[in-house]
Amino acid sequence: MDAAALIDDVTDDQQTELSRIGSSKLLYADTRGEMDEETVYATAAAREAAASETFAAWADDENHAEAAALFADAADDASARLDALDADPADWTPAMHDPLDDIDGTAARLGGLLGWTLVDKKVKEQLTGFFTGQADPQTASTFRSAGSDVLDLREEVTDLLDIVCADDADWERAQESANAVIEAAYDEFFSTLENLGVNPKPVC
Known part of the structure; x- marks a missing residue:
């Protein structure tokens, strides 16, 4: 397996x-x-605060130098987005951080981060749409850019997965972690x- 195949498998499993x-x-x-603006800001801030905390903890605990640097960058990016929101985070931690916080091992953490990017890109898209609908193009553009940053992070994750995963067991751990994160996010939703x-199901 390689990272491209992993993403295909995860997105197929979690379509x-x-x-x-x-x-x-x-x-x-x-x-x-x-659905007022203040509450939307607060929940967006809560997501960034949780991401910053989780990925900073990973960076501190990670022995693989490149992975530690990637986790630290992900934490810093989330922290910067939190600062830019200038909003008090809601008293809520997204459920997908339960499996994220429990993940151990470099390959598994990279898989978890992959799952996080797949969920968070959806979040950023909805925030972009919300503020577009609120006739606030500046904030919409901010979240659109944040979504692009998440895509860039996903590319870095996939590149590193191809380096870190040495055997089928590593790929399995990465895939299990990605699926667990998405499933936790979906179950909460x-x-x-x-x-x-x-x-919750679309009406056809």
């Missing part, structure tokens, strides 16, 4: 989950139905919407 997470219902779930009385 339905990623598609639904990428719907307009995502921010409704994140904000628990409170699904259950939150159900609790709000909203059908």
Whole structure:
């Protein structure tokens, strides 16, 4: 296997989950139905705060120098986005950080980070759309740029996966971690919407 095949496998396995997470219902779930600008900012800030904390902890604990540098850069980028939001984070940690925080091992962490990028790109797309709808093109552009940064990070992750993964077991650990992160994000999305009385599934 290589990183390109891993991404194909993960996106195939999680096609339905990623598609639904990428719907307009995502921010409704994140904000628990409170779709005002202040609450959207707060939940976006909470996502960046959680990412910064998780990836900084990985960087401190990582023995592989290139991986440690990548995790540190990911933490710094999330922290910079948090500062740019200039908003108090909501009292909420996205559920996908439960498996992320439990991951150990370089290949598994890179897989988890891959899964995070697949979810977070959907988040940034919905934030871009929200602020476009609010007639706030400057903020929409900020989140669009942030989405591009997440894509750049994904490319760095895939490049490093091809270096780090030495055998099938490494690739399996990376894939399991990516799937676990996406599944945790989807489970939270699904259950939150159900609790709000909203059908998480698209109506055809």
